[in-house]
Amino acid sequence: MATVAERNDRLAATARRMAAEGVDLLLAASNGFHFLDRADAVVHLTGFRSLGESLLVLRADGAAKLLVTPAYDAERAAAYLALCGGRFDCLATDDLAGALARELAGGGAAAGPLAAAGFETLPHPLAARLMACAGKELQGFDEALFSVDPRKSAVEIERARRATAIAERGFERLVELARPGIAECDLAVAVNGYMKSLGADDNFLMLCALPHNLAVMPSSTRKIQAGDTLLAELTPSFEGQFAQICRTVSIGQPPAILKEKYDLVVRAMWAGIETVRPGIPMSRVCDAIDAVLKDAGYGEYCKPPHMRRRGHGLGSGSAAPGDVATNNSTRLEEDMVFIVHPNQYIPETGYLMCGEPVRVTAAGVQTLSRRTAALGVIPCE
Amino acid sequence: MRMKHIALLTGPFDWDLALLPREEFETRLAAIRRVAAGRGVSCLLIHGHSDEHGALGYVTGFTPKLGPAFALVPSQGPLRMIVSGGSGMLAAAKRLTWVEDVRPLRDLKTGIGKALADLAAPENGPVGLWGAGAMFNRTYHAVLAASRSFGNPVELDEPLDALRRRKSRRERELVRRASQILSRSMGVLAESISEGAGARTAALAAERAAFESGAQDVRILASARNGGPPQPFVDPADNRVNPLLVCLAVRFAGYWAEGLATLGAGGGALAHARAALSAAVGAARKGATAGELSLAAASQLSPYRPHPLVRHGIGNGIGLSLEESPILGPDSEACLEEDGVYTVRAGAMGEDNGNDNAVASAMIVVQATRTEILWPAIEQPEATG
Numbered sequence: 178m179a180t181v182a183e184r185n186d187r188l189a190a191t192a193r194r195m196a197a198e199g200v201d202l203l204l205a206a207s208n209g210f211h212f213l214d215r216a217d218a219v220v221h222l223t224g225f226r227s228l229g230e231s232l233l234v235l236r237a238d239g240a241a242k243l244l245v246t247p248a249y250d251a252e253r254a255a256a257y258l259a260l261c262g263g264r265f266d267c268l269a270t271d272d273l274a275g276a277l278a279r280e281l282a283g284g285g286a287a288a289g290p291l292a293a294a295g296f297e298t299l300p301h302p303l304a305a306r307l308m309a310c311a312g313k314e315l316q317g318f319d320e321a322l323f324s325v326d327p328r329k330s331a332v333e334i335e336r337a338r339r340a341t342a343i344a345e346r347g348f349e350r351l352v353e354l355a356r357p358g359i360a361e362c363d364l365a366v367a368v369n370g371y372m373k374s375l376g377a378d379d380n381f382l383m384l385c386a387l388p389h390n391l392a393v394m395p396s397s398t399r400k401i402q403a404g405d406t407l408l409a410e411l412t413p414s415f416e417g418q419f420a421q422i423c424r425t426v427s428i429g430q431p432p433a434i435l436k437e438k439y440d441l442v443v444r445a446m447w448a449g450i451e452t453v454r455p456g457i458p459m460s461r462v463c464d465a466i467d468a469v470l471k472d473a474g475y476g477e478y479c480k481p482p483h484m485r486r487r488g489h490g491l492g493s494g495s496a497a498p499g500d501v502a503t504n505n506s507t508r509l510e511e512d513m514v515f516i517v518h519p520n521q522y523i524p525e526t527g528y529l530m531c532g533e534p535v536r537v538t539a540a541g542v543q544t545l546s547r548r549t550a551a552l553g554v555i556p557c558e
Numbered sequence: 559m560r561m562k563h564i565a566l567l568t569g570p571f572d573w574d575l576a577l578l579p580r581e582e583f584e585t586r587l588a589a590i591r592r593v594a595a596g597r598g599v600s601c602l603l604i605h606g607h608s609d610e611h612g613a614l615g616y617v618t619g620f621t622p623k624l625g626p627a628f629a630l631v632p633s634q635g636p637l638r639m640i641v642s643g644g645s646g647m648l649a650a651a652k653r654l655t656w657v658e659d660v661r662p663l664r665d666l667k668t669g670i671g672k673a674l675a676d677l678a679a680p681e682n683g684p685v686g687l688w689g690a691g692a693m694f695n696r697t698y699h700a701v702l703a704a705s706r707s708f709g710n711p712v713e714l715d716e717p718l719d720a721l722r723r724r725k726s727r728r729e730r731e732l733v734r735r736a737s738q739i740l741s742r743s744m745g746v747l748a749e750s751i752s753e754g755a756g757a758r759t760a761a762l763a764a765e766r767a768a769f770e771s772g773a774q775d776v777r778i779l780a781s782a783r784n785g786g787p788p789q790p791f792v793d794p795a796d797n798r799v800n801p802l803l804v805c806l807a808v809r810f811a812g813y814w815a816e817g818l819a820t821l822g823a824g825g826g827a828l829a830h831a832r833a834a835l836s837a838a839v840g841a842a843r844k845g846a847t848a849g850e851l852s853l854a855a856a857s858q859l860s861p862y863r864p865h866p867l868v869r870h871g872i873g874n875g876i877g878l879s880l881e882e883s884p885i886l887g888p889d890s891e892a893c894l895e896e897d898g899v900y901t902v903r904a905g906a907m908g909e910d911n912g913n914d915n916a917v918a919s920a921m922i923v924v925q926a927t928r929t930e931i932l933w934p935a936i937e938q939p940e941a942t943g
């Protein structure tokens with residue numbers, strides 16, 4: 178029942194924030210997409226992941242109604258509602274704008290300001306229809322919504338742990354299967370399927386291999402060859418919560434320079450992780466990683482176009498605290514969960530990846546992974 | 559059918575010259591340019607994202623994986639693509655298309671604005687948009703801002719989507735191959751269920767079979783309870799379900815095939831769903847309306863009600879998009895066209911929350927004098943045209 182209590186807390190806190198800002202009614206929208214590092218307003222507030230677009234209509238007194246599409250998903254939505262102890266009402270429909278119009282007419286149009294979150298990722302014709310239904314200008318509420326409770330709940334943290342465990346087993350499977358001659362995409366599909374068999378419901382799995390990578394890329398049909406460096410970003414979702422590990426594997430015995438530079442990026446990663454504690458700005462984590470790489474002479478590669486971020490929050494609900502980046506001043510709070518990944522281009526070796534998901538604790542930080550990044554090796558005859 | 563979004567596509571999406579040679583795209587491009595010229599646009603901007611990119615795929619073969627992607631088609635001369643991702647990721651992006659000029663897109667407004675300025679001139683007319691209906695709100699507003707100097711853009715979804723409705727011989731062959739993969743995958747699913755597997759285990763086996771047969775993508779919805787409506791797998795539960803209602807979609811070389819089936823003990827609903835489907839497919843011919851198909855199906859359903867899965871329509875066009883025009887809604891006046899490929903669905907529902915429910919579907923190609931069934935989840939209908 179922790180889920181129900183947590184969900185109620187988040188809804189109630191959001192309603193209080195609305196009242197404080199003089200907002201009468203919030204339209205929190207989802208496009209039904211699953212992004213690993215972006216927040217979904219409906220998932221954040223309700224935990225429900227819709228197949229199509231959905232909308233939570235939340236009033237400042239805390240009353241809430243969830244409108245989901247498509248209509249044939251009604252039974253799943255109703256079952257979820259029951260799990261949530263009936264905290265909010267629910268309607269499945271094929272016409273979201275029509276349902277909103279009826280809801281606003283039936284529930285009484287809000288006299289005061291209306292606010293919206295998640296509208297930027299709705300299909301634009303639908304966003305326009307919903308705004309027309311609202312009948313007045315919608316105040317942007319995205320930032321306020323996710324700042325109300327940026328921490329992961331106990332249930333979300335446990336799901337992140339489960340997702341991390343799946344990612345680690347996925348990596349073990351990858352090392353078993355990777356060999357010269359297998360296409361990147363065939364390897365990715367096999368590893369993805371394995372992680373699904375362990376309970377993952379989705380995966381942002383980037384996997385590619387080249388002798389000298391410029392970046393990690395989605396898998397292609399290119400066949401892996403001896404001498405390649407294989408990069409993998411394993412990002413399973415467990416019950417909607419993403420977690421990620423980043424790994425690098427040498428196809429064949431790694432040259433000394435690859436081992437040396439991989440040790441460097443791993444050291445940079447730990448410098449970042451060991452900086453994590455409540456109260457510091459996220460930028461300090463990035464600075465700590467950059468410092469190690471700058472000391473080694475790679476300052477030029479610590480900025481765009483080579484580098485944009487050293488990690489990121491993990492969705493599907495809140496993706497706080499956002500990117501591990503020098504321009505992110507978000508103060509870390511206990512129970513925030515994010516990945517720290519230096520993932521650095523090194524001119525001598527190409528792009529190298531290492532990254533661990535971490536949880537901010539009262540005492541500092543805890544990595545969610547059990548076996549942290551080390552250069553993998555696939556022996557080749 | 560709306561299926562669950564996937565965070566990142568991992569299958570074999572690279573452009574395969576043997577399956578879709580360049581001349582196929584050049585034929586399409588010539589037709590598109592004729593429509594664009596008729597509307598007086600100086601440049602066509604074609605949009606796609608990871609979940610809906612039928613228009614973009616039609617012109618370029620490209621499958622966006624990381625964010626929005628665009629093709630710019632000037633009135634003459636080579637195309638350009640701008641695709642989400644950094645410059646270091648271009649090697650993978652270039653493998654996805656025959657278009658040679660592929661560039662990274664970091665900032666929507668400046669990226670689109672620069673490409674338009676390079677390829678077109680405002681005095682030659684406004685920018686035409688294709689795939690605009692699927693644009694996210696922020697993408698749409700960035701496009702409006704980037705093309706402001708050209709005046710208001712002209713949305714061309716309707717006339718250009720019409721070009722996609724009639725499938726070429728090569729396209730029909732690719733849908734046929736997708737349907738064969740669907741058949742194999744559905745067979746594995748049915749076999750797993752009959753051997754006592756849980757729905758999740760069976761779905762994973764079906765997915766593996768599809769990928770082993772060359773599928774690029776596989777999406778599955780299945781009942782979470784006996785006779786329940788097909789749902790996405792959102793938790794690790796692996797329930798044995800009987801009957802299992804399933805919706806399985808597979809994609810090959812860009813082209814989708816979709817199948818609805820009811821596995822396990824079929825009650826009265828299954829017989830009625832199959833009869834309804836047979837009647838609808840029997841009514842499917844060149845020029846038949848969606849309403850005629852719906853009426854034919856409805857005549858076989860009583861005493862059952864239409865399943866929620868088919869209440870919004872008896873089917874739709876299918877090809878590069880899982881759901882493309884026309885949507886065969888019950889009140890739609892849309893007609894089946896020659897060389898159109900359609901998914902036709904039927905479903906019967908007994909008592910509320912009961913388990914005597916069933917769904918079935920067929921993939922069909924409408925030809926001049928007959929209707930070919932690509933994926934038969936039904937007994938062969940007696941009359942097909």
